[in-house]
Amino acid sequence: MKRVLFLGLAIVLSLAACQKAEKRYTQQSPEIDTYKKVIDAYEKQDWEAMASHYADTAKIMNNVIEEEGKTIAEEVERSKEDAALFSDWNYVDGESEYEMVVTDKGQTWVNFWGVWKGTLASNNKTYTIPVHITAQFVDGKIVKEFGYWDISKIMMDIQAMQEAAKIASEETEKAEEKTSEN
Numbered sequence: 001m002k003r004v005l006f007l008g009l010a011i012v013l014s015l016a017a018c019q020k021a022e023k024r025y026t027q028q029s030p031e032i033d034t035y036k037k038v039i040d041a042y043e044k045q046d047w048e049a050m051a052s053h054y055a056d057t058a059k060i061m062n063n064v065i066e067e068e069g070k071t072i073a074e075e076v077e078r079s080k081e082d083a084a085l086f087s088d089w090n091y092v093d094g095e096s097e098y099e100m101v102v103t104d105k106g107q108t109w110v111n112f113w114g115v116w117k118g119t120l121a122s123n124n125k126t127y128t129i130p131v132h133i134t135a136q137f138v139d140g141k142i143v144k145e146f147g148y149w150d151i152s153k154i155m156m157d158i159q160a161m162q163e164a165a166k167i168a169s170e171e172t173e174k175a176e177e178k179t180s181e182n
Contacts (some may be wrong), residue, residue, distance in 0.1 A: 089118030
């Protein structure tokens with residue numbers, strides 16, 4: 001009889017432990033909903049709304065190591081500068097995935113994968129770039145964010161346009177000098 005009692009107690013305790021286990025992976029959470037708002041604000045260039053989801057002490061590392069991270073204010077300024085270069089940008093509908101994980105250390109991270117598409121105003125060329133961003137949340141706010149994407153095609157085109165503009169300027173200057181000599 002004691003064995004049956006102990007077995008019953010063990011079953012009840014194991015069921016209770018299973019019910020209290022925290023989800024360590026999900027694709028639906030308040031943190032994911034918050035990160036969707038961050039992406040939406042970025043697309044709309046609503047920098048105030050975007051920044052509202054970050055802790056004041058947040059550190060943002062987009063294509064840099066942690067020691068080179070930026071504050072949210074610095075990231076907003078950089079985003080404004082980037083936005084001035086493009087006639088439009090957005091993440092492609094249906095190409096975004098979100099997941100939340102709780103690490104063994106109890107840290108909450110939201111991972112985002114998406115396809116960014118933007119048209120550079122100076123050459124009217126559209127660029128499509130895969131993006132991965134992971135953001136750590138504490139008390140509903142982003143405290144760290146790491147973003148990874150390759151902008152080398154955009155940078156090469158900007159560099160080529162700058163070089164062409166420099167050559168054109170030099171040629172104009174030479175032509176003006178010849179005209180003034182005559």
